[in-house]
Amino acid sequence: MDKLSPEEILVEGSKHRLTVDSAVLDKPMVIRGVIKKHHADNCVKENRDYWYIDTGYFGNFPSPGNKKGGKKWHRIVKNENQLSTFRPDIPYDRWNMLVEHDPRLIWKGWKNYDKKILLVMPNPKACVWYDIDYDKWVKQTTKKIKQYCDLPIEVRIKGSRTERNFEYSIYDAFESGVYATVAMNSMAALESVLYGVPAFVSVPCAASPLASTDLSQLSNPYRPETDKILQHCHSLAYGQFTFDEVEQGRAYKLVEKYS
Numbered sequence: 001m002d003k004l005s006p007e008e009i010l011v012e013g014s015k016h017r018l019t020v021d022s023a024v025l026d027k028p029m030v031i032r033g034v035i036k037k038h039h040a041d042n043c044v045k046e047n048r049d050y051w052y053i054d055t056g057y058f059g060n061f062p063s064p065g066n067k068k069g070g071k072k073w074h075r076i077v078k079n080e081n082q083l084s085t086f087r088p089d090i091p092y093d094r095w096n097m098l099v100e101h102d103p104r105l106i107w108k109g110w111k112n113y114d115k116k117i118l119l120v121m122p123n124p125k126a127c128v129w130y131d132i133d134y135d136k137w138v139k140q141t142t143k144k145i146k147q148y149c150d151l152p153i154e155v156r157i158k159g160s161r162t163e164r165n166f167e168y169s170i171y172d173a174f175e176s177g178v179y180a181t182v183a184m185n186s187m188a189a190l191e192s193v194l195y196g197v198p199a200f201v202s203v204p205c206a207a208s209p210l211a212s213t214d215l216s217q218l219s220n221p222y223r224p225e226t227d228k229i230l231q232h233c234h235s236l237a238y239g240q241f242t243f244d245e246v247e248q249g250r251a252y253k254l255v256e257k258y259s
Helices: 008-012 034-045 093-102 122-129 134-148 160-166 170-175 186-195 226-237 244-249 250-258
Strands: 029-032 050-055 074-078 116-120 153-156 179-181
Touching: 008 029, 008 050, 008 250, 029 034, 034 122, 050 093, 050 134, 074 244, 093 226, 093 244, 116 134, 116 186, 122 134, 122 226, 134 153, 153 170, 170 186, 179 186, 186 226, 244 250
Parallel strands: 029 050, 116 153, 116 179
Antiparallel strands: 050 074
């Protein structure tokens, strides 16, 4: 028997309440990867829900709970590719479990670094999802940073998982004195806020409730209150799962309950 894809595993876990077949219009469709934007667009046109599955928000760096830094966690979202809205009153148990697995997720307050701006290059595939021209975004964003801030800019390009996890991780970058992180929609913006470094994003994404979209505020970046940061983390933790949880149907039940 051929190995099931992540989409098919989610369908199995939902007891076939979902489908990967675009022609089966009476069920929500499962989509994986930003290159499948055309399927999402079709679902919107047909007034049909879609479920998006991709790499998780947290827990995929090397840590006591994930020693090899593999893709242990997978996010599942309804009708968008990242959970971009603030949801209050989500239980905290799943977030506490993630913090136990990776103590770097413990909120320790805002840092006061002032050496540079970290500019995270967008994934070209994600640009297609948001209908953004990669080169234009980089040029305009760099121009705005220089307009509102005189700190040097460190450019971070998404490399291999080995490069990102072991050779020069995002945490290494933050610790080198980053004042603020600027990204289009990268998870790096979310990781930045959790590490105590303010972030700016351009499009709706998981970091949106905790970041600013206005680079003119670089001199005084948005720093949300601790309660809001933690509540958003609780919410995101209820939107990412191991494949065992997906296969067993727990992921389907929790996303359906809290969406």
